[in-house]
Amino acid sequence: MGFLDNLSDSIANTTRDISKMAQNAGDMTKLQYDKKVKEGELSKLYERLGRKYYQEHSDEDSEIIKEIKAANLRIEEIAKDIMLLKGGKACPRCGTLVKNGAKFCSACGEKVDDIFED
């Protein structure tokens, strides 16, 4: 084989190698994406299982149940602080922000004039 034939083969091989590498990179990206999607689905399933377990075992005296209750209480406190900063309180019936001095909740119509008496 002459020099040009060798060069031609070499270019053809390199092109094939690059094409293969690009395909592998594409496959890798797709596999990594598919893995992330499945991991996300799995996390949601674990979360659903955890919520279901919590609902059925919320009277248990275990550390994780206590931690969840404490976190829920803290979230409620923070939500109240946010309502206060916005100039109101949560409607006792539906939780919507009721502005200071309002007599009724604008969302559900609950009479709320007494929640500001303190």
Ligand SMILES: [Zn+2]
């Ligand atoms: Zn309401």
